[in-house]
Amino acid sequence: xxxxxxxxxxxxxxxxxxxxxxxxxxxxxxxxxxxxxxxxxxxxxxxxxxxxxxxxxxxxxxxxxxxxxxxxxxxxxx
Amino acid sequence: xxxxxxxxxxxxxxxxxxxxxxxxxxxxxxxxxxxxxxxxxxxxxxxxxxxxxxxxxxxxxxxxxxxxxxxxxxxxxxxxxxxxxxxxxxxxxxxxxxxxxxxxxxxxxxxxxxxxxxxxxxxxxxxxxxxxxxxxxxxxxxxxxxxxxxxxxxxxxxxxxxxxxxxxxxxxxxxxxxxxxxxxxxxxxxxxxxxxxxxxxxxxxxxxxxxxxxxxxxxxxxxxxxxxxxxxxxxxxxxxxxxxxxxxxxxxxxxxxxxxxxxxxxxxxxxxxxxxxxxxxxxxxxxxxxxxxxxxxxxxxx
Numbered sequence: 279x280x281x282x283x284x285x286x287x288x289x290x291x292x293x294x295x296x297x298x299x300x301x302x303x304x305x306x307x308x309x310x311x312x313x314x315x316x317x318x319x320x321x322x323x324x325x326x327x328x329x330x331x332x333x334x335x336x337x338x339x340x341x342x343x344x345x346x347x348x349x350x351x352x353x354x355x356x
Numbered sequence: 357x358x359x360x361x362x363x364x365x366x367x368x369x370x371x372x373x374x375x376x377x378x379x380x381x382x383x384x385x386x387x388x389x390x391x392x393x394x395x396x397x398x399x400x401x402x403x404x405x406x407x408x409x410x411x412x413x414x415x416x417x418x419x420x421x422x423x424x425x426x427x428x429x430x431x432x433x434x435x436x437x438x439x440x441x442x443x444x445x446x447x448x449x450x451x452x453x454x455x456x457x458x459x460x461x462x463x464x465x466x467x468x469x470x471x472x473x474x475x476x477x478x479x480x481x482x483x484x485x486x487x488x489x490x491x492x493x494x495x496x497x498x499x500x501x502x503x504x505x506x507x508x509x510x511x512x513x514x515x516x517x518x519x520x521x522x523x524x525x526x527x528x529x530x531x532x533x534x535x536x537x538x539x540x541x542x543x544x545x546x547x548x549x550x551x552x553x554x555x556x557x558x559x560x561x562x563x564x565x566x567x568x569x570x571x572x573x574x575x576x577x578x579x580x581x582x583x584x585x586x587x588x589x590x591x592x593x594x595x596x597x598x599x600x601x602x603x604x605x606x607x608x609x610x611x612x613x614x615x616x617x618x619x620x621x622x623x624x625x626x627x628x629x630x631x632x633x634x635x636x637x638x639x640x641x642x643x644x645x646x647x648x649x650x651x652x653x654x655x656x657x658x
Contacts, residue, residue, distance in 0.1 A: 291491035292396035292413045314494025314520075330495055330565065331482035343482070347433050 281354060283308035284336040286323040290314075293345040294333040300347060304356055359385045359429075359458040361650050362449050364436050365594075367393020368636045369626025370464035371419045372643030373650075377462075378426045380651045385429045385458070387436055387451055392416030393466045394591075394627065395636050397488045399512045404637050412490060415636070436465070436597045439622070445657075447621060459657075460650045463598055463609060463617075463624040464643060467591035467634070472504060476560030477587075484566025485585040489513035493586075498522050501584030502569055504557050508535040510588040511543050517586070518546040525580060526551045527571060560585055593628045604630050615646035623650050 283301065285308050287294030301308050313320035313332060327334045327341050335342040337353040361377050363370050366388035377384045390396070398412025407415065423430075434451045442448040442457055449456045469487035471477060477485060486492040489503075493516045501521045503513050506528030517524050526533070526543070531553050533540050543549060554573060561568040561579060568581045593607045601617040601624070602610045608630040615623045625631075625646035626639035 288491070288494040290411070290413060290494060291488075292392060292416060293390075293491065295413060295417070296391070314497060317497070320495055324565070328564070329482040330484055331486065331492055332495065 280307060281338045282336075283338075283354075284311060285309070286311045286313050286319065286327075286334040286336070287332050288312060288314045291332050297333045297335065297345045297350070300345075300350065304354070306354060306356075357457070358446060359383050359456065360654055361385075361460045361462060361647075362387060362447075362456055362458040363462045363464060364388070364439075364449065365393065365464035365466055365626070365628070366391045366420075366423070366430070366432075367464065367466045367626060368395050368419060368639040369393075369466070369628075369643035369646070370462070371423045372640040373462045373464055373625055373647040374423060374428055374643075375426065376644045376647035377650065378428055380647070382651060382654070385431065385456060386423075387431045387434050387449060387456070389433065389435050389465075391420050391423075391432060393639075395419065397490045398636070399490055399516050401636060403635070438597050439463075439600050441600070441619075445621070459621065460653060461622045462615075462643075462646045462650060463595070463601070463622070463628055464626045464639075464646070465594040465597075465628045466639075467593050467627045469587060470590045470592050472557060472560075472587055472589065474557055474559055476562065480560050480562050480566045480585070483564065484562060484583055485560055485587065487587050489516050489586050489588070493517055493520055496521050496584040499583040500581065501525070501586065502527055502557075502580065502582040503586045503588055504569075505588035505590070506530055506533045506535070506553075507588070507590065508539065509590070510586075511535040511539040513586045513588050514543045514546075514549065515539060517584075518543070518548055521584065522548065524549045525582060527555050527557055527569070528553050529556050530554070591627070591634075595628055598624075606630075614649045615642060616649060621653060623653075 360382040361384045396416035502525040556572045559570040609624040623646040625642040
């Protein structure tokens, strides 16, 4: 079954762009959440990750802070 | 496998060097921590010829697209630990994951943000304190923020944040802001900016997230309530791994006008070097020079 993947990001952050590119290249569906436009979601991201840096990925509940390809691969099982 | 050239870094200098080297028919490998370097985290770029206006991330994406147009061996998210001389006049590049062998090296590893080194900086990193206004600025919509620094990078951060934050404090430790006149005028004339000159930050305050900074000004300490701290106090070269080559007192790699270091076969380009100015367009130009010098070095050897 496909994993639920959320990407908390801003449109200007280069590592967010790279993280989303990486998911797209691997044909992984994800929900992109622009935290600069959605204050409530920004708070949700801060609560989940305990910090304010983007990107934050939520892969089936596993929280990954920053663009960490190796951890993403592990969490996604690819 | 012995490469003709290993390029360390993939910012404007490294990417341009790689493109030139591939077009010269060299077998190359690019080893880098990230793509785009500081260009990728710059705000608006208005002085890269051919683009009257482009954002840093967009320009970096153009560079990357150009790099991927060629079939280049690329090891991304891989930091170099050391470079050394190997047998038969070859060089070794040791990374966190592997060892590579090459006939020549171009070091284009750029610079990174200098840290404040005050209490609270480490604890609150990414908890309100950041070194990248372009990345994290949008999270501070409607908030009161501070920028530490008074040069171009501080002005760049300010120009981004005056449109996002409710109020921007600029904490500058000299008597006047530096940087480009055009940028400075835009910042100074913004209604929601307070500039504190001759002021030093002595601590970052907060609970779970940042809620203030302690400032020392005129021998008095004062706490200012802010939710964001953007550290923009300059850069240091990523040259620690390059013990093999000669550096200046700032840690920048010394090069000549051919981008040669003191070690034959090892070249360097861009912000990691002692080149006079640090600009995206200069880094790109230096990268091309370094690649052509490496090509010439290889041609003369064979």
